[in-house]
Amino acid sequence: MRIGIVCPYSWDVPGGVQFHVRDLAEHLRRLGHTVSVLAPADDGTALPPYVVSAGRAMAVPYNGSVARLSFGPLSAARVRRWVHDGDFDVLHLHEPAAPSLALLTCWVARGPIVATFHTSNPRSRAMVAAYPILQPALEKISARIAVSEYARRTLVEHLGGDAVTIPNGVDVGFFAGAEPKAEWQGSTIGFIGRIDESRKGLAVLLRAFPQILERRPETRLLVAGRGDAEEAAGLLPAALRDRVEFLGMISDEDKARLLRSVDIYAAPNLGGESFGIILVEAMSAGAPVLASDLDAFSQVLDGGTAGELFPTGDADALAAAAAELLGDPARRAALRERAARHVLRFDWSTVGSDVLAVYETVTEGASTVAPDDRISPWARLWSRGG
Structure with missing residues (x-):
């Protein structure tokens, strides 16, 4: 299976989501799958061979912390090229509700999309305010994963829909x-x-x-x-x-x-x-x-x-x-x-199997979703680079 994974946060700044994406990618590669990860990274960052840089990130206040995210026309152009060149069977986006590469990918992608939601924030005003922009993109997602019951609850309360709970994995x-x-x-x-x-x-x-x-x-x-x-x-x-x-x-x-x-x-x-x-x-x-x-x-x-x-x-x-x-x-x-x-229960032997089961579900008989057919004019402007 050809799998594209989008990491929203800068690869060169350690964090739980980055570690999760890295370990998932390496687990899937050991199983024989072809995996490419798109992530922000500063110039000169040593990247594994399966990681593609989407360029430098900028610091953005997010969920009580400061996240380093990539967003904008240049990032959108790199996302389009990565999606086109990858010809993926499935795309796996992490934190698509954040102003990040994952949201940009959701706007331009075609085919099966799996999204993992990591954030737990029961009173996210930003997520509520952004819902009209997020909704058309999120409707393209084929399956949703939440890393915990609390991340699932945040998703349900702020964005609607539901998700299967699959925890973060550890070796x-x-x-x-x-x-x-x-x-x-x-x-x-x-x-x-x-x-x-x-x-x-x-x-x-x-x-x-x-x-x-x-x-x-x-x-x-x-x-x-x-x-x-x-x-x-x-x-x-x-x-x-x-x-x-x-x-x-x-x-x-x-x-x-x-x-x-x-x-x-x-x-x-x-x-x-x-x-x-x-x-x-x-x-x-x-x-x-x-x-x-x-x-x-x-x-x-x-x-x-x-x-x-x-x-x-x-x-x-x-x-x-x-x-x-x-x-x-x-x-x-x-x-x-x-x-x-x-x-x-958190070992990759269990968690990886659960994630693969979701991939297999969405790829079986999946129909192509054309890019831009369900996104707002504002999103179309950014995804096309202005």
Whole structure:
């Protein structure tokens, strides 16, 4: 099968959607399918052979964060050329409701289209306002996937229709087989995420850390991710800053090693999460998870049986739960055992099969949909490059 996948966010800035698209593409290629991915990328970015650059992205506020998206006449021209040259059996668009390559592709594409919705935002005014523009394009979609019940709910409430729920996938074996790193072991708490993005919740963890040290003075905190480490460290008392190590951006291999090494993986996120891929990666690596009780996190952690939950934003509760878990090896071992069983449902062997089943459904007897036959004049202007 010839499969075209559109990633809306810049390939050179790590994120959950980018990782999902990359891993899905590589899984499908291992199965023998021909896959091409279209994504924004800055000049000079090293791209896998199956990724085609749609040009540089620009920063756009989106879903409580800043997304790097490509949109406009130049991007539309590159989309048209990629779609034409690819002659795909099916197109798989991610986040077509965002002002992105996926929406541009939806406007100009012909043939079967599958769309995956990642966003969970029950009060998205922007999505409501954009609905008249989005509707004609979204009507061309043959099948919809939501990565969680909360992403599905956002889709239903704002755009209508429905979707099958297929979670994000993880290569469980990659994380389970990683080699722990000695210097990251021993009473350690791990955090991975953009440290200057408030919704990731690092500030909550740093507020909790002095209390954790009062009860478990041997504890260290390892922080990996993009952002200003000095500014983040300023949230801690000066005497405690040597107990926190900021690792900066780390490779996929080191991420797996970090998760294999720590005693607890902390996810203090404050909102805007539709899934929580890092929780699945942590469980795959055998790291006991302590996460805020966001609905999406609770679902990923099987209601708190495969990881522990604390009230979102409550630094005191986080500190108490972390100190107790650090002092209870038996509890951590039990969480690892439950998580090891639970996480198999997120392995690509399962998730990939579910996605392929959707592809096969929409390609069987699919009729061609001509481009531009159901889009607004405004959309036609952009898709043709003005």
